[in-house]
Amino acid sequence: MLGVFERLALLAGREVMRVYRAGCAVDRKSDSSPVTEADRESEKIILAGLRAAFPDIPCVAEEEASAGIVPPDLDGAFFLVDPLDGTKEFVNRRTDFTVNIALVRHGVPDIGVVFAPCTGRFFSGRPGRAESIEINDDYQIVGRRPVSVRTGVTPLTIVASRSHNTPETEAYIRTVGAAELVSVGSSLKFCLVAAAEADVYPRFGRTMEWDTAAGDAVLRAAGGMTRTLDGKPLAYGKRNQADDEDFANPHFIASGRAGADDAARIH
Missing domain, CATH: 3.40.190.80 (D-Maltodextrin-Binding Protein; domain 2)
Incomplete structure (x- = not known):
């Protein structure tokens, strides 16, 4: 499953960067938050891939949820998708926006990937192991290293x-x-x-x-x-x-x- 997440995040990130370079209009949702073509196209890529690979696991995604599309039953496992986290950063031409895909099991975020396509920073996590992933200019994974939180640092x-x-x-x-x-x-x-x-x-x-x-x-x-x-x-x-x-x-x-x-x- 983590491999599917990583592949979809890279595909979605490539599309986000296409829109970022080309420029796009900024619309407003009912809560006045911004939404762009990059949000919508990224979500389409991710949801199509998740639903093809895991048809029995429901998906909750930001733009679908904004449109009132939410699965009725989330008692077990479900996916949570933010196709473009940091839309304000994206709109303001900053670099630290991300593509987020997660699996939640019984209320706990169990597996997740976070990809910042503008800077190339890419992180993944599954129970017991978190990694920083290196990619090349063609959005291919070329390296991995484990990461962990630190201790005893002041300030x-x-x-x-x-x-x-x-x-x-x-x-x-x-x-x-x-x-x-x-x-x-x-x-x-x-x-x-x-x-x-x-x-x-x-x-x-x-x-x-x-x-x-x-x-x-x-x-x-x-x-x-x-x-x-x-x-x-x-x-x-x-x-x-x-x-x-x-x-x-x-x-x-x-x-x-x-x-x-x-x-x-x-x-």
């Missing part, structure tokens, strides 16, 4: 959202104290923690499950964890929520081993 390095910073996030960063701050868009924040390039990713702003599942899977495979502010692992497949819409996430803190104690102590 902590915190990664935060470039486009969605909040006063709560800034307050958290001040509470941590002596910390280095890296501002990054999209789900690459999870991957920087997974690859021992950062320690904590606090998110005190709105996210949806397709925004986080793939990066969260990579982080957990690398030895980290994403927890809500009450200390529980972030769960997936959330529907019929009393205080929010389907698939919306609460605030969370993603961390490697080095950041876990700090995150838990502060909250």
Whole structure:
């Protein structure tokens, strides 16, 4: 399955870059968030591939969900797809947008890939193993190396959202104290923690499950964890929520081993 994810992420990433170079119109969805041809074409590629390879596993994808297309039964395993995470980065001609594909089993992000086609950074995760993948200019995989979260680093390095910073996030960063701050868009924040390039990713702003599942899977495979502010692992497949819409996430803190104690102590 991970091999299928990797192949589809590369195909979708190639299409995203075609649109990025050519330019495209920016439309607005009902929630005023941007959507482009790159989002739609990437999602078509990924969903066609997943449904052909795994016809019995339902798919939840951002653009289909925005159109009201959601499978009725997600009690077991299902796919979560964000065909272009960081559309604002894409529209603003930045480089850290990603293609995200994940498998969720019983509420846990089990397998995931995150591909940043503009920079070539590519990460995968499955239970017990996370990898950084090297590709060439033809979108072919030419190398792999395992990654894992780091320990015992001070000061902590915190990664935060470039486009969605909040006063709560800034307050958290001040509470941590002596910390280095890296501002990054999209789900690459999870991957920087997974690859021992950062320690904590606090998110005190709105996210949806397709925004986080793939990066969260990579982080957990690398030895980290994403927890809500009450200390529980972030769960997936959330529907019929009393205080929010389907698939919306609460605030969370993603961390490697080095950041876990700090995150838990502060909250």
